[in-house]
Amino acid sequence: MFALQILTNGLVLGCLYACIAAGFSLVWGVLNVINLMHGTFIVLGSYLAWAAYNGLGLAPWVALLVAAPLFFGFGWLLQRGVLNRVIAAPVLVTLTLTFGLDLMLNNAMLLAFKADYRKLILEPPLGTLELGPVLVPIDRVLAMVLALALTGALWLILRRSRVGRAIVAVRLDRDAATLMGVDVKSIYASAFAFGAAMAGCAGVLLAMIFPISPLASGAYLGKAFVVCVLGGLGSVPGAVLGGLVLGIVESFGAMAFGPEHAVTLSFGLLILFLVFRPQGLIGRRGFE
Amino acid sequence: MTGTRPSTPRPTPSPSRRALTAAAALSPLLSLPVARAQGQGTIRFGAPLPVTGALAPEAVKQQQGYDLWAETVNKTGGISVGGRKMKVEIVYADYQSNTPRAVQATERLITQDKVDFMFAPFGSGAAKAASTVSERYQVPTIAATASSAQVYDQGYKYLFGTFTPNETLTEPLSDIVRAKAPGVQRVAILARNDLFPLAIAQEMEKSAKARGLNVVFFEKYAINTMDHSAALAQMKAVSPHWIFATGYINDLVLIKKQMADQKIEAPVVTMVAGPAYKEFVDAAGKGAENISSASWWHPAARYKGTDLFGTTENYVKLFRERFKEDPDYGHASASVSGALFQMAIEKAGTLDKQKVRDTLAAMNVQTFWGPVKFGPTGQISSLEPPVFQIQGGKTVVVHPASIKQGEFKLGVK
Numbered sequence: 001m002f003a004l005q006i007l008t009n010g011l012v013l014g015c016l017y018a019c020i021a022a023g024f025s026l027v028w029g030v031l032n033v034i035n036l037m038h039g040t041f042i043v044l045g046s047y048l049a050w051a052a053y054n055g056l057g058l059a060p061w062v063a064l065l066v067a068a069p070l071f072f073g074f075g076w077l078l079q080r081g082v083l084n085r086v087i088a089a090p091v092l093v094t095l096t097l098t099f100g101l102d103l104m105l106n107n108a109m110l111l112a113f114k115a116d117y118r119k120l121i122l123e124p125p126l127g128t129l130e131l132g133p134v135l136v137p138i139d140r141v142l143a144m145v146l147a148l149a150l151t152g153a154l155w156l157i158l159r160r161s162r163v164g165r166a167i168v169a170v171r172l173d174r175d176a177a178t179l180m181g182v183d184v185k186s187i188y189a190s191a192f193a194f195g196a197a198m199a200g201c202a203g204v205l206l207a208m209i210f211p212i213s214p215l216a217s218g219a220y221l222g223k224a225f226v227v228c229v230l231g232g233l234g235s236v237p238g239a240v241l242g243g244l245v246l247g248i249v250e251s252f253g254a255m256a257f258g259p260e261h262a263v264t265l266s267f268g269l270l271i272l273f274l275v276f277r278p279q280g281l282i283g284r285r286g287f288e
Numbered sequence: 289m290t291g292t293r294p295s296t297p298r299p300t301p302s303p304s305r306r307a308l309t310a311a312a313a314l315s316p317l318l319s320l321p322v323a324r325a326q327g328q329g330t331i332r333f334g335a336p337l338p339v340t341g342a343l344a345p346e347a348v349k350q351q352q353g354y355d356l357w358a359e360t361v362n363k364t365g366g367i368s369v370g371g372r373k374m375k376v377e378i379v380y381a382d383y384q385s386n387t388p389r390a391v392q393a394t395e396r397l398i399t400q401d402k403v404d405f406m407f408a409p410f411g412s413g414a415a416k417a418a419s420t421v422s423e424r425y426q427v428p429t430i431a432a433t434a435s436s437a438q439v440y441d442q443g444y445k446y447l448f449g450t451f452t453p454n455e456t457l458t459e460p461l462s463d464i465v466r467a468k469a470p471g472v473q474r475v476a477i478l479a480r481n482d483l484f485p486l487a488i489a490q491e492m493e494k495s496a497k498a499r500g501l502n503v504v505f506f507e508k509y510a511i512n513t514m515d516h517s518a519a520l521a522q523m524k525a526v527s528p529h530w531i532f533a534t535g536y537i538n539d540l541v542l543i544k545k546q547m548a549d550q551k552i553e554a555p556v557v558t559m560v561a562g563p564a565y566k567e568f569v570d571a572a573g574k575g576a577e578n579i580s581s582a583s584w585w586h587p588a589a590r591y592k593g594t595d596l597f598g599t600t601e602n603y604v605k606l607f608r609e610r611f612k613e614d615p616d617y618g619h620a621s622a623s624v625s626g627a628l629f630q631m632a633i634e635k636a637g638t639l640d641k642q643k644v645r646d647t648l649a650a651m652n653v654q655t656f657w658g659p660v661k662f663g664p665t666g667q668i669s670s671l672e673p674p675v676f677q678i679q680g681g682k683t684v685v686v687h688p689a690s691i692k693q694g695e696f697k698l699g700v701k
Contacts, residue, residue: 002521006517009518110344116345118567121573128548135550135551137549137550213538215342215344218512251515254519255518259509259516260507260510263510263512263513
């Protein structure tokens with residue numbers, strides 16, 4: 001019974017982690033760009049949700065409709081205008097660039113919002129679902145369902161749409177894709193834009209759950225790293241699986257070893273995977 | 289041109305490994321000591337603060353507190369030193385939330401910026417580390433945010449602190465709970481694994497045990513924990529009467545939210561150090577109702593002092609006018625540290641470090657912060673920290689009797 005509650009907690013948490021990591025994984029896997037701004041995008045999404053709810057009375061699930069195109073556009077411009085200039089350079093260069101951009105964005109947020117913690121408080125609260133002895137907070141379930149839907153949509157886009165296939169093609173072989181008439185720069189921009197949109201939407205959903213502050217971006221980024229390494233890079237199902245594994249391991253780990261070791265455990269797992277299975281659980285060299 | 293498809297994909301570097309190496313190689317290095325104005329007839333105070341990094345919100349509070357004091361003094365012409373008015377200047381140095389850098393910053397402020405007096409860096413750990421330097425140069429130092437007794441038991445003569453030891457927060461709390469809720473037997477403690485939050489949790493455990501209460505749950509959680517559901521599920525299983533959670537605003541807001549998610553209720557829920565801050569009350573919303581806490585000072589206190597701010601009301605008013613928000617104990621402690629230096633310098637009538645130090649050691653004054661008298665170790669011994677509770681979205685002081693605004697209430701949902 002108790003274990004069932006812990007398992008449920010872990011599953012729900014895992015879906016949130018998947019949501020945090022999906023866009024990060026896409027950008028890393030397809031562009032080979034480690035976007036250190038990812039955590040900051042998430043926090044920006046949370047601020048958007050907070051402002052939309054407190055200013056306009058828009059619920060987070062409605063704010064998603066605003067966040068997705070907004071972050072998509074922002075990501076597209078950022079990739080097209082800045083990152084594409086160094087995309088062919090070694091991974092360290094793009095890493096440094098996103099690191100610098102992240103510092104700027106993060107400090108801009110500190111100036112704009114201060115380091116104070118805010119919280120989006122839904123009125124009335126969504127409450128808790130009681131499934132027999134197991135309690136599931138509805139806001140988490142909602143965030144989980146929407147996160148899975150978003151992640152599923154991303155997967156469908158990659159598999160079914162023209163731009164999605166092009167993204168996958170570029171990931172598989174950039175030169176061949178170029179020869180087939182794929183506009184690589186524009187595809188890179190689209191992939192980055194999808195990643196940014198996922199991050200922004202994740203932020204909107206997480207605003208219902210976590211306190212909002214510019215300082216939270218590092219923690220989100222850390223989780224995204226672990227999930228990607230666990231699940232496998234560039235793979236959407238991998239992000240979901242990695243997130244779920246991490247959520248469940250942390251929940252049971254906290255029970256077995258005490259909550260102070262939950263973070264140690266997740267980074268311990270990261271090291272183990274890097275050493276013994278760097279491609280992740282279901283990561284492949286090819287994509288999809 | 290005929291393109292031949294390569295049979296295998298082009299090798300790409302393993303991104304994960306490279307990224308980790310690269311990420312480790314990068315570290316944010318953004319240190320800019322605040323530029324200082326040179327001038328005759330100014331008294332210079334050094335203030336190393338964690339302006340960037342994890343402790344940045346705390347640095348902002350302290351800086352506002354110091355600035356308000358310095359601005360208020362300078363408006364009156366300055367500090368009177370043996371009949372001559374001298375302006376105050378605070379020299380800030382950012383130590384990036386990194387304790388070793390706080391020590392370096394202290395040394396630099398003393399030897400290069402030639403400050404006359406020092407404010408210690410934030411928190412017990414950094415204050416203790418930096419006090420070694422100020423002691424060596426015999427520069428009187430006031431720590432505005434160091435509560436642990438271990439900071440002051442080094443036999444140092446130049447270090448003073450405005451926070452009473454941690455147990456002065458947990459002891460009155462335990463007395464009140466014992467008196468108001470005799471049925472409270474089982475105590476559950478969830479602590480952030482961090483210097484102050486863990487230290488106060490351990491004091492709570494001692495205070496509870498000393499009163500015959502049963503500590504049925506004591507767990508620590510790591511810094512940056514994003515989920516407390518597992519710990520809370522375990523806590524719920526032992527059905528505690530009194531839940532005592534420590535951490536900072538974000539931790540405690542999340543813990544309270546997840547307690548509500550899991551329908552954990554208790555007669556008494558105490559949180560340190562969130563509820564002292566307005567942000568906590570705003571962020572926790574209705575869930576904050578009846579949560580109790582304790583801190584070294586509260587704007588609802590009503591002290592009458594002989595310092596430049598005079599009464600607590602006046603201090604709160606000045607602070608609101610300047611920063612458009614209510615001060616909390618972090619702001620006020622920084623301001624009172626300045627005010628205490630001022631009182632000591634004016635009484636000594638000189639900037640002589642030894643004499644100012646002796647005046648501080650012998651000080652026994654009333655301030656807007658409360659009565660101030662330093663014990664033999666330099667830590668304040670005269671203050672009785674208020675216990676308070678969130679009632680109807682507002683903070684209500686329930687102890688000590690002299691500044692009490694309401695009765696302690698039971699039941700947290």
